[in-house]
Amino acid sequence: MSTRTDAPTRREQILKEAARLFAERGFHGVGVDEIGAAVGISGPGLYRHFAGKDAMLAELLVGISERLLSGGRLRAEESPADPEALLASLIDSHIDFALDDRPLITLHDRELDRLRESDRKQVRRLQRHYVELWVTAVRALHPRVPESEARAAVHAVFGLLNSTPRLADRDDGPAARTATESLLRRLAHGAFAALSPPSEDGV
Amino acid sequence: MSTRTDAPTRREQILKEAARLFAERGFHGVGVDEIGAAVGISGPGLYRHFAGKDAMLAELLVGISERLLSGGRLRAEESPADPEALLASLIDSHIDFALDDRPLITLHDRELDRLRESDRKQVRRLQRHYVELWVTAVRALHPRVPESEARAAVHAVFGLLNSTPRLADRDDGPAARTATESLLRRLAHGAFAALSPPSEDGV
DNA sequence: CAAGCCTGTTAGCGGTCGTTAACCTGAGAG
DNA sequence: CTCTCAGGTTAACGACCGCTAACAGGCTTG
Numbered sequence: 456m457s458t459r460t461d462a463p464t465r466r467e468q469i470l471k472e473a474a475r476l477f478a479e480r481g482f483h484g485v486g487v488d489e490i491g492a493a494v495g496i497s498g499p500g501l502y503r504h505f506a507g508k509d510a511m512l513a514e515l516l517v518g519i520s521e522r523l524l525s526g527g528r529l530r531a532e533e534s535p536a537d538p539e540a541l542l543a544s545l546i547d548s549h550i551d552f553a554l555d556d557r558p559l560i561t562l563h564d565r566e567l568d569r570l571r572e573s574d575r576k577q578v579r580r581l582q583r584h585y586v587e588l589w590v591t592a593v594r595a596l597h598p599r600v601p602e603s604e605a606r607a608a609v610h611a612v613f614g615l616l617n618s619t620p621r622l623a624d625r626d627d628g629p630a631a632r633t634a635t636e637s638l639l640r641r642l643a644h645g646a647f648a649a650l651s652p653p654s655e656d657g658v
Numbered sequence: 659m660s661t662r663t664d665a666p667t668r669r670e671q672i673l674k675e676a677a678r679l680f681a682e683r684g685f686h687g688v689g690v691d692e693i694g695a696a697v698g699i700s701g702p703g704l705y706r707h708f709a710g711k712d713a714m715l716a717e718l719l720v721g722i723s724e725r726l727l728s729g730g731r732l733r734a735e736e737s738p739a740d741p742e743a744l745l746a747s748l749i750d751s752h753i754d755f756a757l758d759d760r761p762l763i764t765l766h767d768r769e770l771d772r773l774r775e776s777d778r779k780q781v782r783r784l785q786r787h788y789v790e791l792w793v794t795a796v797r798a799l800h801p802r803v804p805e806s807e808a809r810a811a812v813h814a815v816f817g818l819l820n821s822t823p824r825l826a827d828r829d830d831g832p833a834a835r836t837a838t839e840s841l842l843r844r845l846a847h848g849a850f851a852a853l854s855p856p857s858e859d860g861v
Numbered sequence: 862c863a864a865g866c867c868t869g870t871t872a873g874c875g876g877t878c879g880t881t882a883a884c885c886t887g888a889g890a891g
Numbered sequence: 892c893t894c895t896c897a898g899g900t901t902a903a904c905g906a907c908c909g910c911t912a913a914c915a916g917g918c919t920t921g
Contacts, residue, residue: 465898480771483686486878496899499880503898508879564824565768568683604841607825611845614821618814621767638807642814645852646845668868689908699869702910706868711909863921870915877908885900891893 466504468494470518473511478558478620482512482569512566513574519559520581523552527588538595545592546616546643550636553619561620564613586610597651608650612643669707671697673721676714681761681823685715685772715769716777722762723784726755730791741798748795749846752819753839760823767820789813800854811853815846 463471472493476485487508488498505511526548534541553560567578589609594600600608616639666674675696679688690711691701708714729751737744756763770781792812797803803811819842 481684481686481769483684484772487880488878497901498878499882499901500899502880566684569687604837607838607841608845610824611818611821611842614824615814615818615849618817621813621817622810634807635810638810639814641852642811642849646818646849649844649848649851690910691908700871701908702871703869705910865918865920867918868916870913872912872914874911875909878906879904880906881904882902883900884902886898888895888897890895 465494469501469504470511470515474515474556474558474562477512477515477566478561482508482562482566509569509571509574512562513570515559515562516567516570516578517574517581519552519556519563520578520585523549524581524585524588526552527585531588531592538592542589542592542596542647543640543644545589546612546640547636549613549616550619550639550643553616553639554632554636557620560617564617593647593650596647600650605650608647612646615639615642615646668697672704672707673714673718677718677759677761677765680715680718680769681764685711685765685769712772712774712777715765716773718762718765719770719773719781720777720784722755722759722766723781723788726752727784727788727791729755730788734791734795741795745792745795745799745850746843746847748792749815749819749843750839752816753822753842753846756819756822756842757835757839763820764823767816796850796853799850803853808853811850815849818842818845818849 469490473485473490476490476493479485486498487501490508490511491498491501501511505514527545530544530548531541534544567575570578586606586609590602590605593605593609594602597605619635619639622635672693676688676693679693679696682688689701690704693711693714694701694704704714708717730748733747733751734744737747770778773781789809789812793805793808796808796812797805800808822838822842825838
């Protein structure tokens, strides 16, 4: 398994450009001709690779949801008994996704309702499992916090981490990326820390 | 000036329903016939009240942006010399808007690009001033934090606070609302608190 | 009571969009 | 050398959408 030095498939090109365009102008705001033009072919040519426009969106959303979940599960296995390290690891993993696949993170919580019923159900199932992973981690660290509140906090922190697309459209090099990572990490930890009131004495 | 017990104008009905539909299915995903049907008239009837679909979106986005900014300015005047109280006040004000006008908060950062150039510029100007209000408040409280970082943190906290639409679609009564307010307030304060490292000694 | 505006209706136009049909071409396989 | 087929092309169809035109009913007003 090399680190993908080979050229991307046509399918992959299409998915990447479609993600970018959908994120920029919304699913209904992008025509198939535009997507085709973005990869150098004409609109109907896309139908050699996808069943339709809906299928592209479905593959994008299912894909990002699966990758988020499996990334989260990996982290959960790595930190089996250390709640603090687990939550930190989940946060880092999510930040990586948010910074690597900005358009997908945008689509992920914006165009879900444009999916066919079955695809939407699948994406929602994956999302729910991912959230449960986080809720479990948060409650392990903050046992007195009720589940509904933990879940709301997790969604809110997702909102915080997913604000990335609105920052730094241009690539300012790896330094800026590291700085953004560090900032988001601190903000997320700070938010979660506010869940339990600070204890005056030790644990 | 009473507290509006009178019936809403037709224009206001239309704006409210349009906001809901735009937030649910996206600007391009809603037809004028649907908006009309939502207020009991047929599609073209809307043109007695608005110049077009674009004009409805423009009025919605300019409106929420203006209200956010003027709300923020009001708070800034109330807490002229107390940075901590000012930031707390800005947070409370924003939470109120987010909980009162959930669809508008959604549209506000999602459908901006569907506006005509001039409207978009106006909304962006209002948004920029609003962000500046927050950045100033944050930097008064955390003087060592560089401006770019403060600005990124403000955007991230907006993402946190604006996650509200994804929670609690149904009205669970005023108790749930108070709980959500309190949670968001704590999370936002916790996030900002993480900007400056906690000082071991006093100030 | 008549005039006129306000607010609604229905019919329809022009344009766009997703998709299909029909055709073409170049690279491998036998 | 020919057959096949993956991966393109253009033309066109049907549906839909935003918007305008033309018309109508009901208040308000002089």
